[in-house]
Amino acid sequence: MTHAPPERLERTHAATLRTLVQYAGASGDFYEMHYDLPFARERGHAELSVHGLLKAAWLGQLVDEWFAGRGRVASFEVSYRGMDFRDQPVTCGGEVTRREGSIVELALWTKNADGDTTTTGAAVIELDDPSGSDG
Secondary structure (H helix, E strand, O other), X not given: OOOOOOOEEEEEEOOOHXXXXXXXXXXXXXXXXXXXXXXXHHOOOOXXXXXXXXXXXXXXXXXXXXXXXXXXXXXXXXXEOOXXXXXXXXXXXXXXXXXXXXXXXXXXEEEOOOOOEEEEEEXXXXXXXXXXXXX
């Protein structure tokens, strides 16, 4: 029996202060907006912002989970459209926009708790088995 990947997938994350500090350390992105609340508030934000590249990493995890063991990521891109904040849900999603032979094209996004799109993106997957089967 074959199991093709779903046409759409979503996962929700929330970055705690610990997540933001760990990511800052791992990535080397120590911009104060991500861990210093007074600094963020001085700039007009009620809360700490989630790193853009952390949202990209979450989208990358989504794609990896979706197509793991089925092929390889040929391209991956994101564009930041808005901010997400500490302890608030960030929904990472994607859907298949095109399938042709072994190529699968995906639209990707993140949405905040209000449903506003805060990141857009795209990925291209090259499947090992164009039928999308698990084997």
